[in-house]
Structure formats: structure tokens, C-alpha cells
Amino acid sequence: MASDSLPEKKRISESTIHRLSLYYRALSVLEKEGFETVSSKGLAKREKLTPAQVRKDLSFFGSFGTRGLGYPVVELREKISQILGIDRSWRVALVGVGNIGSALVSYKEFQKQGFKIVKLFDNDQRKIGSNHKGIVVSDIKNLANELELDNIEMVVVAVPATVAQYVVDDIVKAGIKAILNFAPVNLKVPDDVFLRNENMSMELEYLSFALVNDHIPKRVR
């Protein structure tokens, strides 16, 4: 009988993905430092995790190590970059060239990881047409159109909370499936659109809670 069951798509936890980012970072440093291999123990220590956790995380995606030796640094870094999809570059647009927005345009870390901000949008006439790091700011009126024309794959939203939903509605209309939102508001998007929120106050609030309650944190996220 020919009926194969579909290959089970394992559910990978959010925490695991975030830790992959940490492993990637650590491996990049190890590579620069000239190490050829690293053990789960060594990797764990660099990011304040446990060796078991490292091994378990990696095991979801395959067997990359050699018993008795550890993991090959370069190879593992490359493998993780494939898993995360950062073994390529992404065309990113940024909406809202204010405080945060401007900072993000110049943020080296994004570029380094292949996230290329290639379009800027704002609704402020004084900003439209101005040049930020070689990119001319477009009028937000043409948002949906231009996102499509320019083959944008991800959009970063850095507009005031009050208008973020309208902006996101436009972005969704353009067929964009990945949005990173810096506005402190819960945005509604269809089920097939990936939305992540970056809430910078949250961690300060966590610190505040920790100080007031003399809370002992278990780990550092």
C-alpha cells in the first residue's frame, strides 16, 4: 500500500528558536577566535545555559556533533544559519522614521545578519524625500503599492501606537507575511501573517519588579 503518512512537522518551541540565535552568535565569536570544535558544555557556558539544553535543541534538527569531540564550529554555525533562514538576505522595509526608526536604519546588527533595510516610509512631509543612510523616505500613502513593487519580505513598524493598526492593515494588504512591531499595542493580523512584538519597556518593568520584590531570576532570556 502506497499511503505514506505525512512527515510529522515537529513543533519547535519559541525558546528553542531564540536559543538558536544565541548559539549562532556564540559560534560566530568562536569562529573568529579560531576554534575548530566546541562541546555542548562550552557552548552552554558562553550563553549561560546547560549542556543538555544545547544538545536537545540541536537534536530537533539533526545530529551535528561527533562523540568525544564536540561540534564543528564553522559547520554548525552554517547549519544554524540555514535553520534560521539567515543564510541569505531579506528585503526589509521600515515604517516610521522617528526616534526608534532612525536608530534601526543605522543598526549594524540587522545588516550583519542579512536583514537589509531597503525602503523607508513616513507620513511627515518634512521627512518624506529626505535621505537616511542612502535611502530616500517614501510617502506612507503609497505603502501597500511600493511594498509589492519592491518585493519587500518583512516590515518593521516603528510608528506611534495610535496609528500602528492602520499601518499594519496596509502592510497586510500588500501581502507581507512577516512584521516586527515596536509600537506598544496589540495588533490584529490574519492567521497567516507572522507578527512579533518588540516591547522595550517590558524588560525595564521586569527589572523594576525584580528590584521591588528582590526576585531571583532563574535565567537571562
Added chain:
Amino acid sequence: MASDSLPEKKRISESTIHRLSLYYRALSVLEKEGFETVSSKGLAKREKLTPAQVRKDLSFFGSFGTRGLGYPVVELREKISQILGIDRSWRVALVGVGNIGSALVSYKEFQKQGFKIVKLFDNDQRKIGSNHKGIVVSDIKNLANELELDNIEMVVVAVPATVAQYVVDDIVKAGIKAILNFAPVNLKVPDDVFLRNENMSMELEYLSFALVNDHIPKRVR
């Protein structure tokens, strides 16, 4: 016999604290919109959570609701602000007046929640002495000293990854117990210092992973 057992300090999970931030935000909006009460269901809907989760989270800290009616908006917002320790203002210093640092100085959300940036530090002679939003940038050389003199309670680190550890060592020397780090590096601090990391690339990487793997996110953090 007089030996009472110490009052058990329940361990509150990181997730619960982060959700308190969301509840706080939602309640602030509800208050502005004129609502006097809100149910766990209503609150959950605003932040894409479940009613049971809302009730469980709040139950760790007390009983704030009325059966058949819900929670009093103003009172609950105040209560949460007490729990999070944001029913007061915090004296915050920021080290590294670069892209991100400058943006954070002007970031309204921090001020709104009582996090007052009152000191700026940099090592760049061109920046030292310059004025950002009414604050004169100090020389990072005097970091430890000035932090103590000015009764700083939290420090935001927005320096390059390569120097972040040195900066943090100084901050720790000054007796600071709460640090928010924007540098993409794992910093070492003593056990009694609370360190949180804000890694802005991480969420983009998550989006990248989601697009490449057509991953269905369970919730939005």
C-alpha cells in the same frame, strides 16, 4: 513554641511578569476609554491571551475581581503598577549615546512608565559635554563614581558589544543592581545583580525562521 515558618515566597514566572506588563497597558487604554470594569475575558481578548491565564496570573497576587462583574479597571491598573514597582519613578542612567542610545533618550514610553533617564555617558570626546534632551553627556571615565553620587538605580547599556563587559563591570562596582543590556553579547554579573538583555535581532530571526519553515506561531509573546 514561637518558631513560625517563613512566609513562602512564591516563585512568579517570567512569563507572568511580562503578561502583567500587557495587562497594565490594556488597563491604561481601558481607563482612557472610560470603562469602569473589565472581565478576564475582555482583558484576555485585548492581548490575545486566554481568560484562564489572566485569572491565574492575577491570583498569584490576590483577589481583585468581583464575581459576576469583573475587575475594577482603575484599581487593578494601580495594583499592577504596585506589583511591577512602577507606581514610582526610577532614576536611570544610559551608557552609550550612539544610534540606539540617542533613540532611547527620547523614547516616550520609558518616561511614561516612570523610568527617568537622568544621566548619559559616552567615551567619545565629541559627544561628552553635548546636550541630549536637556542632559549633558558625561565622560564614561567617571561612570562608577557618578552613578553612586547621582543615586542611579538602573542602567541601560547601549555600547558596542566589544566594550560592554568593561562597562558593566564598572556599573556593578558602583553598586547598581539592575542593568538592561542592548549589546548582543552575554555579560557576566554577580548573582545579586539583575541583568536583562534586549536583543533586537532575535525577533527578526524568529520571523525569518517562521517564513522559511512556514511555522505557525502559537502566540505573540
Added chain:
DNA sequence: TCAAATATGTGAAATGCTTCACAAGAAAAT
């Protein structure tokens, strides 16, 4: 006043995530 509807607070069940512990494989040492 009473019934119906609403909504909390919370043990218990279910689910999810992390850590343990060890067999198995590979390298290093003798």
C-alpha cells in the same frame, strides 16, 4: 424575590519544557 446569567478564583488535569542519566561512539593516552 427569585431565576438566569455572568464571571471569579482555584484545585486538578493536561500539556510543554528542561534536566537527568546513560548507552554508544569517537578520540586520546598508554
Added chain:
DNA sequence: ATTTTCTTGTGAAGCATTTCACATATTTGA
């Protein structure tokens, strides 16, 4: 060549978090 050491990969156990389900309390409507 053989033993010792090292380290992975992974079921299973342990722990933590979320969801369920319902007793209980309050409001609303008739």
C-alpha cells in the same frame, strides 16, 4: 591494541506552565 576519557544523542523523569472545569459569588432581569 587496548584502556581510559570524553562527549553526543535521546528516552525517560522531573518540573513548570497552561488550560480545564466547577463551586461560589454577584449582578441583572423578570
